[in-house]
Amino acid sequence: MQLPKIWLSSPHMGGGEREFVTEAFDTNWVAPLGPNVTGFEEDISEFLKTSQDQTLTTAVLTSGTAALHLSLVMLGVNSSDAVLVQSFTFCGTTNPIVYQGAELVFVDSERDTWNMDPNALKEAIQFLLSEGFGIHEKIEPKAGKGFIRAIMPVHLYGMPAKMDELECISRETGIPIVEDAAEALGSTFKGQKCGTFGLMSALSFNGNKIITTSGGGALVSNTKEFVEKARFLSTQARDNEPHYQHSQIGYNYRMSNVVAGIGRGQMEVLDERVSQRRANNERYRRFFAKVFGVELQTELNGDFFSNFWLTSLIIDPIKTGGVDREFVRLEMERENIECRPLWKPMHLQPVFAGSKFFGTGVCVELFEKGLCLPSGSNLREDEFERIFMVLNRIFN
Numbered sequence: 001m002q003l004p005k006i007w008l009s010s011p012h013m014g015g016g017e018r019e020f021v022t023e024a025f026d027t028n029w030v031a032p033l034g035p036n037v038t039g040f041e042e043d044i045s046e047f048l049k050t051s052q053d054q055t056l057t058t059a060v061l062t063s064g065t066a067a068l069h070l071s072l073v074m075l076g077v078n079s080s081d082a083v084l085v086q087s088f089t090f091c092g093t094t095n096p097i098v099y100q101g102a103e104l105v106f107v108d109s110e111r112d113t114w115n116m117d118p119n120a121l122k123e124a125i126q127f128l129l130s131e132g133f134g135i136h137e138k139i140e141p142k143a144g145k146g147f148i149r150a151i152m153p154v155h156l157y158g159m160p161a162k163m164d165e166l167e168c169i170s171r172e173t174g175i176p177i178v179e180d181a182a183e184a185l186g187s188t189f190k191g192q193k194c195g196t197f198g199l200m201s202a203l204s205f206n207g208n209k210i211i212t213t214s215g216g217g218a219l220v221s222n223t224k225e226f227v228e229k230a231r232f233l234s235t236q237a238r239d240n241e242p243h244y245q246h247s248q249i250g251y252n253y254r255m256s257n258v259v260a261g262i263g264r265g266q267m268e269v270l271d272e273r274v275s276q277r278r279a280n281n282e283r284y285r286r287f288f289a290k291v292f293g294v295e296l297q298t299e300l301n302g303d304f305f306s307n308f309w310l311t312s313l314i315i316d317p318i319k320t321g322g323v324d325r326e327f328v329r330l331e332m333e334r335e336n337i338e339c340r341p342l343w344k345p346m347h348l349q350p351v352f353a354g355s356k357f358f359g360t361g362v363c364v365e366l367f368e369k370g371l372c373l374p375s376g377s378n379l380r381e382d383e384f385e386r387i388f389m390v391l392n393r394i395f396n
C-alpha cells in the first residue's frame with residue numbers, strides 16, 4: 001500500500017488567514033481592492049525595509065510573473081530591445097520578456113551561489129554593445145537596434161545572488177536591475193532583504209513558495225512612481241474620468257481583497273517559516289556531511305542568508321560510486337516522496353532554442369547533477385523518517 005505523498009513544498013497556513021478572509025466576506029470587500037490589499041502591501045513593505053527611512057512601496061498582483069511583466073512594460077521594453085536574464089531559472093522570469101517581444105540574452109550561473117555570473121554578464125553586455133544595441137539615456141543604438149533594457153538576476157532556491165557585483169555593473173553601464181526575488185522572500189544579502197535590490201523587484205505567493213496566497217505576487221520598488229503606475233496598469237489603465245476611458249493598454253493583474261487576506265495571515269508567520277526551512281536544511285546538511293560526492297547549495301560567507309526555500313544539492317556520480325540524481329529521485333518516487341531536478345536552464349528549453357547564451361555552462365552541469373529535496377515548513381517527523389530511510393538506504 002502506498003503511503004501518502006510527501007510534497008516538495010506545500011502550502012502551510014498559520015491560522016490568521018481565515019480571519020482576514022472572513023472579514024472580507026463579512027464586509028463584502030470581495031473585490032480587487034479593499035483593506036486587505038492595502039494592509040498586505042504595507043506588511044510586505046514593512047517586512048522588507050532595512051531602515052525606517054527607506055521609501056519602499058509595494059503593489060500586490062495576481063502573480064510574480066505579472067510583477068515582472070509590468071516591470072518590463074514600465075521600462076519601455078519592446079521588440080527592438082534586448083533583456084539580460086539568468087538562464088538558470090523558472091519560466092516565470094523569462095516569459096514576460098517574450099510578452100514584450102524583446103530578445104532574451106541568457107547569462108550563466110556561477111559556482112558559489114548558482115546565480116547570475118557577473119563575468120558572464122559583462123561579456124554579454126560587451127557583445128550586445130558591439131552589435132549596436134544602446135543603453136537608455138547613455139548610448140544611442142545603431143539603426144534597427146534598440147536598447148539593452150534590463151538585467152534580471154534571480155535568487156534561486158532562496159540563495160541571494162552576488163548583488164554587490166551585479167549592482168556595480170548596473171551602475172557602471174546604466175542598465176537597470178529587475179530583481180526576481182520570487183523564491184527569496186526572507187533571504188538577505190549583506191543585511192539587506194532580497195526583493196529590495198532592483199529598480200523594481202518581484203515576489204511570488206504561488207502555492208509552493210515560502211508563503212502563499214494560493215496564487216499571487218508583488219511588485220516592490222524604492223521609487224513610488226513605479227508602484228503607483230503598476231497599480232494603474234494592473235487595473236486596466238483607466239483614466240481618471242467618470243466613464244471608462246483609456247489612453248494606454250492595461251492589464252487585469254490586481255490581487256483581490258479575498259486573496260490578500262490570506263497574505264496578511266501568512267505575513268504573521270513568515271519569520272517562523274524561514275526558521276523552519278532553515279532547520280530542514282540543517283537537518284539534510286548534517287546527513288550529507290558524511291556523504292562523499294554530495295554537495296548542498298551553501299551560503300558562501302556571512303554576507304549570504306538564504307531562506308532555504310528548497311534544499312538543493314548536486315550529486316557527482318563519479319564520487320558516489322555511480323549514484324546519480326535520477327537514481328535518488330526515482331528511489332524517492334517509489335516511496336511516494338516528491339523530489340525534482342534543479343531547474344532546466346532556459347537556454348536549453350525547446351521554446352527558447354537559438355537564443356544567445358553567455359558563460360561556460362555551469363548551469364547546465366547544475367541541472368544535470370542537481371536535485372531539490374522535500375523542503376516544506378510543514379514536514380512532520382514521520383515524513384522526515386521516511387525521507388531519511390530512503391537516503392540511508394542509498395548512501396549508507
Ligand SMILES: *Cc1c(COP(=O)(O)O)cnc(C)c1O
Nearest residue numbers: 063064065090092093182204206
Ligand atoms: C515562482 C517563480 C516565478 C513566478 O511566480 P508566479 O507567482 O508563479 O507567477 C518567477 N520566477 C521564479 C524564479 C519563480 O520561482
